[in-house]
Amino acid sequence: DDEVITHAHGAGGGQMTELVDAVAVSQFADAAADVGLAALDDGSVQPIDDDHSVVVTTDSHVVTPLFFRGGDIGRLAVSGTVNDLAMMGATEPLALTSSLIIEAGTPQTTVERVTESMREACEEAGATVTTGDTKVMGSGEMDTLAINTTGVAVVPKGGHVPDAGLSVGDRLIVSGTVGDHGISLLSEREGFDFGGDLESDVQPVNDLVRAAMDAGEVTAMKDPTRGGLATVLNEMASKADVGIDVEERSVPVSGPVSSAGEVLGIEPFDVACEGVVVMGVASEDAADVLDALRDNPKGEDAAIVGEVVDDHTGQVVLDTGFGRRYLSPPEGEQLPRIC
Amino acid sequence: DDEVITHAHGAGGGQMTELVDAVAVSQFADAAADVGLAALDDGSVQPIDDDHSVVVTTDSHVVTPLFFRGGDIGRLAVSGTVNDLAMMGATEPLALTSSLIIEAGTPQTTVERVTESMREACEEAGATVTTGDTKVMGSGEMDTLAINTTGVAVVPKGGHVPDAGLSVGDRLIVSGTVGDHGISLLSEREGFDFGGDLESDVQPVNDLVRAAMDAGEVTAMKDPTRGGLATVLNEMASKADVGIDVEERSVPVSGPVSSAGEVLGIEPFDVACEGVVVMGVASEDAADVLDALRDNPKGEDAAIVGEVVDDHTGQVVLDTGFGRRYLSPPEGEQLPRIC
Numbered sequence: 001d002d003e004v005i006t007h008a009h010g011a012g013g014g015q016m017t018e019l020v021d022a023v024a025v026s027q028f029a030d031a032a033a034d035v036g037l038a039a040l041d042d043g044s045v046q047p048i049d050d051d052h053s054v055v056v057t058t059d060s061h062v063v064t065p066l067f068f069r070g071g072d073i074g075r076l077a078v079s080g081t082v083n084d085l086a087m088m089g090a091t092e093p094l095a096l097t098s099s100l101i102i103e104a105g106t107p108q109t110t111v112e113r114v115t116e117s118m119r120e121a122c123e124e125a126g127a128t129v130t131t132g133d134t135k136v137m138g139s140g141e142m143d144t145l146a147i148n149t150t151g152v153a154v155v156p157k158g159g160h161v162p163d164a165g166l167s168v169g170d171r172l173i174v175s176g177t178v179g180d181h182g183i184s185l186l187s188e189r190e191g192f193d194f195g196g197d198l199e200s201d202v203q204p205v206n207d208l209v210r211a212a213m214d215a216g217e218v219t220a221m222k223d224p225t226r227g228g229l230a231t232v233l234n235e236m237a238s239k240a241d242v243g244i245d246v247e248e249r250s251v252p253v254s255g256p257v258s259s260a261g262e263v264l265g266i267e268p269f270d271v272a273c274e275g276v277v278v279m280g281v282a283s284e285d286a287a288d289v290l291d292a293l294r295d296n297p298k299g300e301d302a303a304i305v306g307e308v309v310d311d312h313t314g315q316v317v318l319d320t321g322f323g324r325r326y327l328s329p330p331e332g333e334q335l336p337r338i339c
Numbered sequence: 340d341d342e343v344i345t346h347a348h349g350a351g352g353g354q355m356t357e358l359v360d361a362v363a364v365s366q367f368a369d370a371a372a373d374v375g376l377a378a379l380d381d382g383s384v385q386p387i388d389d390d391h392s393v394v395v396t397t398d399s400h401v402v403t404p405l406f407f408r409g410g411d412i413g414r415l416a417v418s419g420t421v422n423d424l425a426m427m428g429a430t431e432p433l434a435l436t437s438s439l440i441i442e443a444g445t446p447q448t449t450v451e452r453v454t455e456s457m458r459e460a461c462e463e464a465g466a467t468v469t470t471g472d473t474k475v476m477g478s479g480e481m482d483t484l485a486i487n488t489t490g491v492a493v494v495p496k497g498g499h500v501p502d503a504g505l506s507v508g509d510r511l512i513v514s515g516t517v518g519d520h521g522i523s524l525l526s527e528r529e530g531f532d533f534g535g536d537l538e539s540d541v542q543p544v545n546d547l548v549r550a551a552m553d554a555g556e557v558t559a560m561k562d563p564t565r566g567g568l569a570t571v572l573n574e575m576a577s578k579a580d581v582g583i584d585v586e587e588r589s590v591p592v593s594g595p596v597s598s599a600g601e602v603l604g605i606e607p608f609d610v611a612c613e614g615v616v617v618m619g620v621a622s623e624d625a626a627d628v629l630d631a632l633r634d635n636p637k638g639e640d641a642a643i644v645g646e647v648v649d650d651h652t653g654q655v656v657l658d659t660g661f662g663r664r665y666l667s668p669p670e671g672e673q674l675p676r677i678c
């Protein structure tokens with residue numbers, strides 16, 4: 001077998017899933033876990049005594065450029081990890097780690113600006129970095145800077161939220177406009193300005209998630225990062241063995257993102273958001289959860305976008321207003337180094 | 340300020356400490372912690388209730404070549420993180436994370452071999468990977484493969500061991516021969532064979548540490564990775580505000596490592612070990628702890644190498660057999676990408 005790694009293996013789609021099966025799921029037998037590796041959720045959950053479990057999540061960040069409209073790699077690293085903890089129901093991070101791989105020749109001020117941004121994002125999230133690592137690679141051996149952040153939190157036993165928890169009848173809520181991070185970053189890379197209205201949505205949303213969980217029964221959550229909304233909805237449907245119906249016009253998309261997406265030939269549903277949550281909510285609680293989300297400026301565009309159905313299992317059907325079609329996850333290379 | 344990052348910033352010495360002060364210690368105020376970021380220990384320790392604390396540690400691995408005599412980057416990543424947990428007294432890892440950054444064009448079989456090696460090391464250590472991440476960078480943007488592993492464990496409150504815990508009178512024990520990883524890797528890079536007797540010592544030593552802790556009072560621990568034995572002894576002395584006396588001929592160094600070090604012009608005390616522990620032990624327990632270490636094949640070369648003294652505070656004095664001199668930590672670039 002002489003297959004080589006391509007950008008598709010890092011794009012969040014089917015080829016990444018195959019690679020992760022080969023290099024991880026097949027290697028690591030499931031230890032005693034509430035949510036183990038094989039669940040491929042946003043993080044793992046393991047019991048530590050009768051009353052508590054530990055939630056762990058990790059992401060390496062290789063975004064380019066390092067500083068982009070609306071954020072930078074430091075804000076992205078902290079927000080991404082805080083949000084993956086929150087997606088498991090762990091809205092109070094206990095510890096974050098910060099591991100830097102820096103190319104020799106990088107100005108020290110670049111690293112300092114990035115870590116100041118990490119601190120600011122930590123303050124927003126009520127998180128702190130407790131330990132880290134610093135490695136240097138030679139000039140030309142690494143493009144500038146990569147940051148791994150790992151997050152750890154403790155939740156009451158059974159207090160976690162899996163991404164596989166949807167039941168028929170649940171409503172699907174999206175907490176904000178979709179596609180902002182991916183479309184903004186790509187337009188910046190391509191040198192388009194689009195009137196300066198586009199910027200990444202990168203932000204920690206653990207407070208928003210906490211408000212939602214306090215307002216009603218959240219049955220499943222996922223942050224639509226690589227692969228965007230289309231990918232996570234399909235994952236949530238297939239993991240829970242249910243169908244999902246989505247009404248296209250209910251999904252919040254900003255005007256600039258929509259126009260820029262058309263020019264760039266990119267679907268806002270297919271690209272990364274970095275400050276948005278997709279959640280399943282028990283139907284009787286959907287209105288309360290929506291109100292709770294909208295009470296927070298980060299959730300002012302929140303909307304009920306669809307519901308879970310006992311039909312087309314594992315598939316997402318989009319009502320476009322003109323008809324119904326499957327909403328498939330994007331495949332292939334997509335956008336390298338978006339996060 | 341237009342300082343740029345150099346290999347010295349990743350070498351484990353004074354310039355790395357300055358960088359870490361600037362980018363981390365100065366940014367992250369100490370959260371409630373038994374061992375916080377500012378302690379610059381092998382990991383952090385934070386209370387989660389009256390009875391338990393969570394230990395977290397992280398390292399990114401960028402070693403080159405990926406496969407070297409005695410191990411590979413996968414074995415190194417798992418061992419390094421298991422060992423940093425063990426250095427905090429946490430000998431039962433609860434969860435490891437595995438985050439891969441892969442250069443496009445890398446054969447998938449390379450990644451598979453590395454992750455098989457991770458699994459083997461996990462089995463040796465009684466550890467398991469519960470979650471991870473996979474990112475792809477473009478060809479030429481990253482040299483082949485970097486792996487971040489983060490480790491999490493729960494210890495009884497107060498059951499952790501800081502690196503700053505030495506007291507006057509404690510004995511210093513080294514659990515095995517020093518310099519093997521660094522000297523072996525460097526000789527391989529330089530194309531020297533030295534009769535094939537050199538290989539990395541990379542291995543998880545949490546079992547060895549557990550045996551030592553069960554046999555007597557271990558007051559401080561550190562694994563002599565970047566910067567080697569000379570660096571960690573100086574750190575332990577200055578953190579505890581004590582002096583350390585070491586007898587050179589008691590420090591275990593293998594014949595091949597000693598000869599190769601001479602040819603290469605490298606001190607075995609100055610380079611990384613990846614399967615060795617340096618520990619302070621209460622004097623009355625030193626013989627028992629030594630016996631316990633030697634009972635395990637990984638500790639068969641263990642030796643008492645010196646003691647903690649109320650003199651030359653923060654300094655390490657080496658008795659060479661011909662006289663006494665300060666043992667200083669190595670400074671400067673040293674060996675890039677050794678771990």
Ligand SMILES: Nc1ncnc2c1ncn2[C@@H]1O[C@H](COP(=O)(O)OP(=O)(O)OP(=O)(O)O)[C@@H](O)[C@H]1O
Nearest residue numbers: 020024040041042059225226437439470471472473
């Ligand atoms: N190298 C790996 N080793 C172990 N598990 C992995 C690895 N790569 C990915 N995974 C697992 O696969 C699942 C999907 O990972 P993915 O990175 O897509 O999730 P995410 O972090 O929520 O998304 P993103 O990285 O886009 O923010 C997770 O459960 C993750 O733990």
Ligand SMILES: Nc1ncnc2c1ncn2[C@@H]1O[C@H](COP(=O)(O)OP(=O)(O)OP(=O)(O)O)[C@@H](O)[C@H]1O
Nearest residue numbers: 098100131132133134359363379380381398564565
């Ligand atoms: N970028 C960073 N952010 C936060 N803390 C850091 C960072 N880099 C290093 N540290 C902290 O500095 C201390 C020393 O780090 P170092 O990596 O030398 O320890 P180590 O992992 O035990 O050694 P090695 O990496 O050689 O195995 C640790 O407490 C670590 O948490």
Ligand SMILES: [Mg+2]
Nearest residue numbers: 042084223225
């Ligand atoms: Mg996620």
Ligand SMILES: [Mg+2]
Nearest residue numbers: 059080084225
């Ligand atoms: Mg993520």
Ligand SMILES: [Mg+2]
Nearest residue numbers: 132133397398
């Ligand atoms: Mg380290």
Ligand SMILES: [Mg+2]
Nearest residue numbers: 381423562564
């Ligand atoms: Mg260490």
Ligand SMILES: [Mg+2]
Nearest residue numbers: 398419423564
């Ligand atoms: Mg280490």
Ligand SMILES: [Mg+2]
Nearest residue numbers: 058059471472
């Ligand atoms: Mg990820």
